[in-house]
Amino acid sequence: MSWLDEVDDDEPDYDESDVRVRPNPKANRPRTKRRPAHRDAEHGRVLGVDRGRYTVLVGEDTDHERPVLCTRARELRAQPIVTGDRVRVVGDTSGDDGTLARIVGIEERTSLLRRSADDTDQVERVIVANADQMLLVVAAADPEPRPRLVDRYLIAALDAAIRPLLVITKTDLADPADFLAHFEGLDDLEVFTSGRGDMPIDRIGERLVGHTTVFVGHSGVGKSTLVNALVPGADRATGHVNEVTGRGRHTSSSTVSLRYRNPTGTGWVIDTPGVRSFGLGHVDPDNILRAYTDLAAVAEQCPRGCTHLADAPDCPLVEAVAEGRLGERGAARLDSLQRLLATFS
Secondary structure (H helix, E strand, O other), X not given: XXXXXXXXXOOOOOOHHHXXXXXXOOOOOOOOOOOOOXXXXXXXXXXXXXXXXXXXXXXXXXXOOEEEEEEEOHHHOOOOOOOOOEEEEEEOOOOOOOOOEEEXXXXXXXXXXXXXXOOOOOOEEEEEEOOOEEEEEEEOOOOOXXXXXXXXXXXXXXXXXXXXXXXXXXXXXXXXXXXXXXXXXXXXXXXEEOEOOEOOHHHHHHXXXXXXXXXXXXXXXXXXXXXXXXXXXXXXXXXXXXXXXXXXXXXXXXXXXXXXXXXXXXXXXXXXOOOOOOEOOOOOOHHHHOOOHHHHHHHOOOOXXXXXXXXOOOOHHHXXXXXXXOHHHHHHHHHHHHHHHHHHO
C-alpha cells in the first residue's frame, strides 16, 4: 500500500479560495491612482489666491455668475494655481457663505508671466496665467524710473508672447522724453503719459476691452491709483514714496483679477503687488530676438552662439548697422535689442 492509500478521505480539500484575508481595520477602500472624471465639474476663472484658498468666478457672463471659495484637490498639490487660471470646480458651487468647493483640474494655459528670485535661479515663479497684455506703470519721477527694471519686465512679456503697454505717470514732475528714448526700437510698444489731473483713463480703457491685462510696476509709481480709476470699487490700497529712501511702500499685497467695463465692452485687469527685483533665470534669450522681426531675419545669418552684442565677432547685425544698411531706425532697434540681451551676458 502506498502512502497515497493512507490519506484520510475525511480530510477537507483546500484551494486558493480558502486563503484567509486579513480584514481592513479602517473599513476603507484600497488606494488607487485612478481619479474620477468629474464630468459634472463647472468651469471658472481664478480671481485671487489667499493662503491656500482660491476665489473662482463660476458661470462667467451668465445670469448665474458668482464667486465661489475653493480649495484644491490632492492630485493638484504639486501644480501652482494662480490668478487668471481657468479651472474645473466640483462640490458646493453655490457661493453661499460657509461653503467650500474644490478645484479638480486646470485648463491649458495660453500664456504664463513668470519671474525667478534672481538671474541664476532656474526655479520659476508664476505670477499670472492667460494674460495677453502687460501694462507696465513707471513714474517719471518720485520714484525715479529704473530702466533696467523696465527692461526686465519687457523681457518677461516678450518671452511669454504678451503684448507690452507702457504708462508713464507723474509727468507733471519731470519730462519722460529721455527715458522713453531707450524704447523707441521696440515693436508695438504703445506709450501713455499721465500727470496730475490728466490721467488718460478712456484711452487706456480702449486697450483693455476684450483683453486680459496684467498691471505691473515698481512700488509707489501709481499703479493702484490707476487701477482704482479704471475699476470703480476696486479699492486697491495706495501709498506714498519714502522721502529718505526714495522707494515706494508696498501697498497691494496680493494679485487679484478685476472686471473692467466701459460702453464698448469688457475686459479683465489683473493687479499685482509692486516689486523691486525681477529675476530672469527662466527666460530663453532667443525669444527676445523674435520680438524684433526685421533684425531676426538678418540674424539668421549669424554664426552659432552669436550674442548679437557690439563686441560679437562676425555678427551680420552689427556689420549691417555699421555699414548703414539698416538706417537710423535699425541702429536704434539694435541698440534696444542689445541692451535687453546684455542682461544675459
